[in-house]
Amino acid sequence: MLEMDIQRDLVPQEFLAVILAGFGNELSPLTSDHGDEPCLKALLPVANTPLIDYPLSWLEQSGIKDVLLICPAIHRPALSHHIHSHPNSLLHIDIQSYEETPDSAVGTCTLLRHFAGRISRDFVLLPCDFIPPPSLSLISILNKFRTDTVSDGLIATTCWFTASKTDKTVIPDEWGHIAPPVSIVWDKPSTTLLYVDTPDDLDRNSEEVELRMSMLSRYPRSSLSSNQQDSHVYVCKRSVLDVLQEKHHFDSFREEFLPWLCKVQYQRAKREKYEHILSSSTNTSQSQALRHSTLSSKSKAQQAPHVHKSKSTATSAPQSPIPSDPNIDPHPSLRVGLHMHRNGIAARVNNIHSFLEMNRHFLTSASYSLPTDPTQRALIDQKAQISSDTIVGESTQVDERTSIKKSVIGKHCTIGKMVKIVGSVLLDHCVVADGAKLDGCILGKNTVVGAKAELVRCITQPGYEVDPGENVKNEKLEISDWTAGAVGDSDSDSEDE
Amino acid sequence: MAAHSQTNGPPATPTPSHPTQKSMTKAERRELQEKQRAAKLAQKQQPQNADSPNKQKAKPKSDAAPRRSTGAAEKQSSAADGSKSHSKDTPGTAMDNDAGTSISRSLRIFSHFVLTKHGHGVKGDIHPCIIRLALQFSEFRICGANARCIATLIAFKTVIQDYTTPPNNTLSRHLMTHLSPQISHLVSARPMSVTMGNAIRQLKLEISGSDIDMPEQDAKDLLCQKIDDYIRDRIIIADEVIQDLACKKIKDGDVILTYARSSIVEKVLLSAYKQGKRFSVIVVDSRPLLEGKALLQALTSTPPVSWTLSSASLLPPPPPIPCTYALLPALPSLITEATTVILGAHSLHSNGAVFSRAGTALVAMMAKQHSVPVLVCCETYKFSETVMLDGFGKNELAPSHLFPAPAQAPNLETLNPLYDLTPPSSITAVVTEVGLIPPSSISSIPMALGRMNL
Numbered sequence A: 001m002l003e004m005d006i007q008r009d010l011v012p013q014e015f016l017a018v019i020l021a022g023f024g025n026e027l028s029p030l031t032s033d034h035g036d037e038p039c040l041k042a043l044l045p046v047a048n049t050p051l052i053d054y055p056l057s058w059l060e061q062s063g064i065k066d067v068l069l070i071c072p073a074i075h076r077p078a079l080s081h082h083i084h085s086h087p088n089s090l091l092h093i094d095i096q097s098y099e100e101t102p103d104s105a106v107g108t109c110t111l112l113r114h115f116a117g118r119i120s121r122d123f124v125l126l127p128c129d130f131i132p133p134p135s136l137s138l139i140s141i142l143n144k145f146r147t148d149t150v151s152d153g154l155i156a157t158t159c160w161f162t163a164s165k166t167d168k169t170v171i172p173d174e175w176g177h178i179a180p181p182v183s184i185v186w187d188k189p190s191t192t193l194l195y196v197d198t199p200d201d202l203d204r205n206s207e208e209v210e211l212r213m214s215m216l217s218r219y220p221r222s223s224l225s226s227n228q229q230d231s232h233v234y235v236c237k238r239s240v241l242d243v244l245q246e247k248h249h250f251d252s253f254r255e256e257f258l259p260w261l262c263k264v265q266y267q268r269a270k271r272e273k274y275e276h277i278l279s280s281s282t283n284t285s286q287s288q289a290l291r292h293s294t295l296s297s298k299s300k301a302q303q304a305p306h307v308h309k310s311k312s313t314a315t316s317a318p319q320s321p322i323p324s325d326p327n328i329d330p331h332p333s334l335r336v337g338l339h340m341h342r343n344g345i346a347a348r349v350n351n352i353h354s355f356l357e358m359n360r361h362f363l364t365s366a367s368y369s370l371p372t373d374p375t376q377r378a379l380i381d382q383k384a385q386i387s388s389d390t391i392v393g394e395s396t397q398v399d400e401r402t403s404i405k406k407s408v409i410g411k412h413c414t415i416g417k418m419v420k421i422v423g424s425v426l427l428d429h430c431v432v433a434d435g436a437k438l439d440g441c442i443l444g445k446n447t448v449v450g451a452k453a454e455l456v457r458c459i460t461q462p463g464y465e466v467d468p469g470e471n472v473k474n475e476k477l478e479i480s481d482w483t484a485g486a487v488g489d490s491d492s493d494s495e496d497e
Numbered sequence B: 001m002a003a004h005s006q007t008n009g010p011p012a013t014p015t016p017s018h019p020t021q022k023s024m025t026k027a028e029r030r031e032l033q034e035k036q037r038a039a040k041l042a043q044k045q046q047p048q049n050a051d052s053p054n055k056q057k058a059k060p061k062s063d064a065a066p067r068r069s070t071g072a073a074e075k076q077s078s079a080a081d082g083s084k085s086h087s088k089d090t091p092g093t094a095m096d097n098d099a100g101t102s103i104s105r106s107l108r109i110f111s112h113f114v115l116t117k118h119g120h121g122v123k124g125d126i127h128p129c130i131i132r133l134a135l136q137f138s139e140f141r142i143c144g145a146n147a148r149c150i151a152t153l154i155a156f157k158t159v160i161q162d163y164t165t166p167p168n169n170t171l172s173r174h175l176m177t178h179l180s181p182q183i184s185h186l187v188s189a190r191p192m193s194v195t196m197g198n199a200i201r202q203l204k205l206e207i208s209g210s211d212i213d214m215p216e217q218d219a220k221d222l223l224c225q226k227i228d229d230y231i232r233d234r235i236i237i238a239d240e241v242i243q244d245l246a247c248k249k250i251k252d253g254d255v256i257l258t259y260a261r262s263s264i265v266e267k268v269l270l271s272a273y274k275q276g277k278r279f280s281v282i283v284v285d286s287r288p289l290l291e292g293k294a295l296l297q298a299l300t301s302t303p304p305v306s307w308t309l310s311s312a313s314l315l316p317p318p319p320p321i322p323c324t325y326a327l328l329p330a331l332p333s334l335i336t337e338a339t340t341v342i343l344g345a346h347s348l349h350s351n352g353a354v355f356s357r358a359g360t361a362l363v364a365m366m367a368k369q370h371s372v373p374v375l376v377c378c379e380t381y382k383f384s385e386t387v388m389l390d391g392f393g394k395n396e397l398a399p400s401h402l403f404p405a406p407a408q409a410p411n412l413e414t415l416n417p418l419y420d421l422t423p424p425s426s427i428t429a430v431v432t433e434v435g436l437i438p439p440s441s442i443s444s445i446p447m448a449l450g451r452m453n454l
Helices: A002-010 A053-062 A073-084 A108-114 A138-151 A199-204 A213-218 A238-246 A253-263 A268-278 A287-292 A300-312 A352-364 A374-379 A480-484 B002-008 B026-049 B051-058 B064-078 B082-097 B128-138 B145-161 B171-189 B194-208 B216-248 B263-274 B291-300 B328-335 B360-369 B439-449
Strands: A016-020 A066-072 A092-098 A123-127 A156-162 A184-187 A192-196 A222-225 A228-236 A336-341 A403-405 A420-422 A437-439 A454-456 A471-473 B255-259 B280-285 B308-310 B313-315 B323-327 B340-344 B347-349 B354-357 B374-377 B419-422 B429-432 B435-437
Touching: A016 A053, A016 A108, A053 A123, A053 A138, A066 A073, A073 A092, A108 A238, A108 A253, A138 A156, A138 A228, A138 A336, A138 B128, A156 A253, A192 A253, A192 A336, A199 A253, A228 A238, A228 A253, A238 A253, A238 A268, A253 A336, A287 B145, B128 B145, B128 B171, B145 B171, B145 B194, B145 B216, B145 B263, B171 B194, B171 B216, B194 B216, B216 B263, B216 B374, B216 B429, B255 B263, B255 B328, B255 B360, B263 B291, B263 B340, B263 B374, B280 B291, B280 B328, B291 B323, B323 B328, B328 B360, B340 B354, B340 B360, B354 B360, B360 B374, B360 B419, B429 B439, B435 B439
Parallel strands: A016 A066, A016 A123, A066 A092, A156 A336, A403 A420, A420 A437, A437 A454, A454 A471, B255 B280, B255 B340, B280 B323, B340 B374, B374 B429
Antiparallel strands: A123 A228, A156 A228, A184 A192, A184 A222, B308 B313, B347 B354, B354 B419, B429 B435
């Protein structure tokens, strides 16, 4: 163990992964409190694996070892417990917490400014809810960053994937609508991200996308796309944090800072102000080698001013010679790169729709078989019909003549007799009494469904109890409804973003 | 081929694969035999590649590789080559899938310097600078003997500064073992150039000669200083001396022919221009790298110079260098106009042969035929003690994913060797920082300089 520490000292770690675990307000009531206990978005199980395990295993595969996990203070014990229950992981996870409440959530930029002292190298910013497809490897995104940052002056790389279309029949409108993906403008040959639509831009002018001429003259062949979704995976240089420190009014990285950062490369005022921070010309940069390289391609931006000048001053008044200092960097591009991923389904599980969809996606590749452990098998009755595209967690008890189709059942659940569960997601510790019927529902932890109740396309808060014989359709069931008296209050006012 | 298909098509026999033996010519019979043999091979290969062609055909929106193979399959089926193309299609898809695996009819030529596919994982602890540098090499962002050597040395400076000697060890012994995996990581990205090899050998010599009693930081600083001195003395200043020597050979009115892009030749031409000489340049270029375009850009975008005052008269600024750009096949028509040929080199060997970008040998030999003097500009640190007789023993292929061939056909594999060997008989003189020498006398340089080795 001592040798391993010395080995780590010899070679510094290249990247630090920063994972932001927020409250998940859009996933309520699943992330609402269960009694006094908070339900974390990061620990919400998708196909019976906690959500945060997906980005963590993705990081492990890519070879990044250091992780900084930032979460609200009240979530810290639960997250800490979860992290420490996986001692074999190769990752070295440092959990830092921030005081915030679900009502006054702190923006991601503020968090980064606060913890900038702990980030001393190039970092990868990840959300806790991104599920990468197996065909996308973080290494490919990292390689793009590594290559372009040395040869081109790239400052950050982002990853975008094609947003999947929502199925209206499956998800009722009462569950809330999700914001459509923002429009982006990007340049295919150089994979540069040029423009991201922000909510401010939409407020100002919702019908037109306003683009700068300086951007179009640099990249005349850019593409506009409106079905790409941001994975919130950003690989950034350390100097990006220095720039962030200067912009105090930015709150959200994805909505405000990133669109601003894309504009630095082509808006002259911004470039002049921030170029010296963003371009690091240390003595270890490869500028000399790049000057000697036979295949280096200078960006068009450098060419344009030169050509323009020589044409206009062919026979005009004498001009001052341009000093050619051999020691300056070959004009870094300061651009934001883009990795477009098209194969495979990726999702950010930050709203109910994508939660359900990712569960369904994992079901398509699931094949259920009875558990081999005899104690576990004893819990599942012989006469129960469980179709092959379901996932059933461990220690779940299923009684006779129950049929379960196309569903995800969590751990330690108790399913009674003659229950019909179709297309639903049940989280851990649910109790479904005899004769109940569930169709397209999402039941939070510890939900109790009474006998012969029928739920169609409902979501329940953890700990909710459905009365026996109840018939509920297309609703969000929250515990606050009990106190309100009226069962069946559907609230859909917490959805906008 | 087309005629053959027409003879087979119209008869429309129920079993077109078995026309009577007598009606076919010998060539057609052999074709049939080949077809049957290939069909058998395809049968064997079908279970292996059963998934990939089907999956690729099912996803029309996927990348270029499956699109290419399905497009090629349609083309081939329309040419009615039947099972023969199908069997070639499956090796084609296998090749598209994984560039590293051997195909059933693998070409034996140049197979000894095909790069093994650079693994995505990083084995052991490789310094981030070296990881990034290896990517620059494998993506051909940093290309060229001088550029690669400078980049390697700068990266090693960072590695040395971040290094700490473990206890019970000395810097002079342990740093070498620490650098070895870094070097092999670089070599796995792209084979090492002679310049890199010489520089690393010199670095190892310096490391082993470092004083044991010196404090660690001082020893590291001294090593970095030595690296800087090496770059300065043997590359930068050597280049300046070569510029002066070569510029003396350029007169007003010369037509200089150069091939592809060499950093030293570019410097020579630009410094001659700055000295005020009026000459024109012919840039000869070739695929796949098309480095000549970058040289053309560099030569024609010289910064504008102001009017100069000289002996009470105002002289206009000199015009930019007049350049001609042509591809290699146009060389014979341009060589008659050239007065001098200036070339760069990747390395120079003891028998006087110059190892340089593929196509240089053609230029040199053609110039010799037309009695045009050939000057090779080469720093002394590019010398190699080995003897090289041809460009086949040791070479490198350009990776096909970076430089795709323009004509894509399933039975066509493109090989792009990057280097070739120019025999010493085609070279008039080599311009080094120690002077102009005939190519075969490089081995006398260390003795002339009073050194043991180069």
